[in-house]
Amino acid sequence: MFIYPAIDLLGGKCVRLRQGDYSQETVFSDDPAAVAKQWVARGADRLHLVDLDGAKAGKPINGDVIRRIVSAVDVPCQLGGGIRSEADLETVFGWGVRWAVLGTRALQEPGWVCRMADRYPARIVLGVDARNGFVATEGWLSTSATKATDLAKQVEKSPLAAVVYTDIAKDGMMSGPNFEQLAEMQAAVAIPVIASGGVSEHAHVAKLSAMNLFGCIIGRALYEGTVDLSLVLATTRTDAVQKATSG
Template sequence: MQVIPAIDLRGGLCVRLRQGDYDRETVFGDDPAAMAGRWVSEGATRIHLVDLDGAKAGKPVNVDAVRAVVQSVPVPCQLGGGVRDEKTIETWLEAGIERVIVGTQALRDPSWFRSMAEKHPGRLVLGLDARDGMVATDGWLETSNVSAAELAGRFDDLPLAAIIYTDIARDGTLEGPNLDATAALCRRVKTSVIASGGVGELADVDRLAALPVVGCIVGRALYEGKFSLADAVERAGRASARP
């Protein structure tokens, strides 16, 4: 299981939101590229980027900061936030992003998402952000009447790179991931699943590594020094090596 550090961008700064609330923001740094370099030095083999401004605006905003990150690290980067048209996908791919995450627009326009996934095989990720099991959209400002599992099932035949499942109630907290919902999603689909939200201690890394997930995204716990990325990578590697 890959441990993937998150860098959330707002106004060019590294921030974290609590439960997706833009009014509950903590700034952790003013140099995203330097932050990415730190995580790579501690063993990161992938960086997770979120354009928080883009999620609200519905278009790329933190492009310069993203380019700086991509150019500064030797590992692939994935990015989400406001990806709602083909031009945005192409903007991020041209900026050097390996995987582009689509959430809101996949729900709003399934046929468009299908066409994009088929046009860019292995380059798109379905971002499933859920509140009480239902898909949240528009930077988590709205909640739909479609369940995360149902939406994942609709697109399981596509050549997606992965599905990222985030329980909003856990995101930006240190309360532990939603293991039951994550495991249920893994059972529902054949597409690789990456868990996100709530990792607060090394034991959470162990618990996720016991599930059939290919990665877990970690944010606040790293920034607040609850554990080091190096320790998390080592724990995930040890768990993956078990027979």
């Protein structure tokens, strides 16, 4: 299972929100590029970036910071937040981003996501942010009537890189992932599933790994020190070797 340290950007700073609430912001660093280098120094082989300003504005905003992060590290970066047009995709890929996460536009026009996946195979990630099992959009400010699994099913035949499933109720709350809904998503589609939200201890990561999820995004737990990145990486890589040799 791949581990994605999260770097959430708001006003050019590295922050974390609680349940996607912009009024519940904790600033962890004024230098997101330095944070990125820190996670890579501890063994991260990929990063998950979120442009929170972009999610709210409907277009990528933190370009300068994102370019600095990409230039500062030698690992691939995944970016979500406000990417809602082909021009936006060209922009963020031009910044050096490896994978682009599409959320709001995916709900509005699933067919467009499929076309973008065909145009950029294995570089588009479906971002499914859910509240009570239903898709939330516009930077989590609105909740739709579409079930998270139904949205994923509409695009699963496209050459997507993965689906990031975020339970908003769990995000930033340090209360554990929603294992039940993650299992439901994993069973519903063939797209690799990346878990996001709620990881606060090593046991949570171990359980997600045992579920054979493709990846896990970890945010607040890394910044507050309840999860040690080096240890988690060593454990998940050991588990992968054991599974490969036993299988």
